[in-house]
Ligand SMILES: Cc1cc2nc3c(=O)[nH]c(=O)nc-3n(C[C@H](O)[C@H](O)[C@H](O)COP(=O)(O)OP(=O)(O)OC[C@H]3O[C@@H](n4cnc5c(N)ncnc54)[C@H](O)[C@@H]3O)c2cc1C
Ligand code: SF4
Ligand code: FES
């Protein structure tokens with residue numbers, strides 16, 4: 001009985017015009033309507049982070065977002081982070097560190113990491129930042145805290161933290177280098 | 183999910199009129215609490231009135247030296263604001279202690295204050311809950327009551343706690359809530375904003391249907407407030423709600439407590455301002471013994487609930503330890 005509402009949304013650089021039932025979440029709009037299945041549905045209640053996307057540049061949970069409320073916005077999923085020059089440095093780091101097992105949480109982890117690194121660069125503190133008014137250094141403790149909204153049932157956490165640390169500081173070997181060494 | 187219609191008013195007054203005209207309509211802000219409850223069937227609104235584009239996203243200086251935080255300011259931006267971090271550290275610390283990076287980016291200042299309890303039975307429409315339906319009983323009594331209230335409860339009825347970390351800090355700092363209602367604008371002191379369950383646990387706050395929170399005002403900071411923090415104790419180190427928490431501000435001179443503010447989370451249906459503890463401490467030596475005596479006086483009236491599935495008597499020593507150690511850290515200038 002509820003009528004659909006026209007809206008437009010840009011996903012990974014491509015603009016889509018569609019009409020949605022107001023009940024449709026951004027996650028369902030992406031997956032079921034636009035067939036962009038990068039973001040995953042883990043819990044559908046804001047508790048796991050698998051559905052994380054970048055909405056107008058900020059990391060958010062698409063399962064707790066109503067699609068219609070985001071008319072006109074820009075969404076980037078883990079897929080859309082790649083450019084003609086190759087994979088995003090965060091994605092590269094996840095490969096280099098083997099920061100996954102089944103991979104279900106990975107698209108959300110990568111979007112979350114991109115958002116978290118950006119937040120730290122802008123000086124935004126976290127619960128473990130020793131001096132609230134001081135500088136932010138993305139060490140392992142900071143990364144674990146800032147990534148705590150992304151659960152991994154395979155418990156790949158140790159390597160996820162390493163991957164994010166590398167991506168933030170650009171220190172570790174790339175997958176291509178690792179392969180060359182193998 | 184039951185069907186609902188969606189409205190996106192252009193200005194705040196239109197949002198209020200639209201909501202007031204429909205008794206089953208609800209405001210939608212970040213959606214992080216409301217969407218969850220729509221999916222669970224905890225609320226079944228006829229209409230969502232989207233206020234995310236009308237409530238404003240500015241943090242502005244007030245003439246009296248305070249700050250006005252628009253209701254639309256995301257939690258993450260509020261915690262990151264340089265003025266808030268420097269002048270009201272307990273506010274930034276409280277927000278950062280809650281939810282996750284993604285949720286804090288989505289959650290609004292207004293929605294945070296209006297979030298509903300995390301009582302598991304409240305979120306499950308298949309179990310009786312007085313807060314959802316006054317004609318039903320309370321499943322938490324005799325059930326899973328680990329997260330529930332020890333202060334401000336009645337002999338029976340709802341023992342839910344208010345889940346917001348931010349609200350606890352705002353209560354300690356005497357913030358003022360700006361509200362636009364069908365009859366115009368008014369200001370509500372945050373200490374009077376959230377309710378004890380009394381005879382109507384369905385109401386968390388004193389707001390009436392159609393009342394829109396438009397901003398939260400922080401009063402000018404003080405030496406105690408500059409020396410404030412938020413400590414949260416929970417079942418895991420991050421991304422979990424509080425078992426107990428404390429927002430504490432302290433000014434000490436020559437070893438004596440000059441000014442102190444204490445608000446507790448996770449202990450009552452509303453953020454609990456520990457006025458008895460504050461009055462006991464003012465003018466006293468800043469020592470562990472005095473801190474302990476003050477919080478003991480506050481907890482004198484506590485009534486923990488016993489339950490085969492886990493009661494909450496552990497909150498008494500937990501609150502005591504949390505408040506004493508936080509006061510000690512602030513007295514030493516290192517919270
Ligand atoms: C997994 C998870 C973990 C969380 N952990 C924490 C935590 O540790 N600590 C914590 O404090 N919070 C936590 N939260 C809760 C989160 O902080 C709240 O959901 C959020 O602050 C609500 O804000 P919102 O803008 O999304 O509100 P919405 O979900 O949009 O709205 C919530 C309620 O407020 C009403 N409302 C919204 N804006 C206004 C307004 N301006 N005036 C009047 N009414 C309004 C709505 O009608 C609705 O009833 C968690 C949430 C999740 C999902
Ligand atoms: S404690 Fe309150 S919210 Fe929880 S079941 Fe009882 S009445 Fe419902
Ligand atoms: S699917 Fe969105 S947080 Fe789990």
Ligand code: FES
Nearest residue numbers: 101103152153154
């Ligand atoms: S890799 Fe399997 S859930 Fe994270």
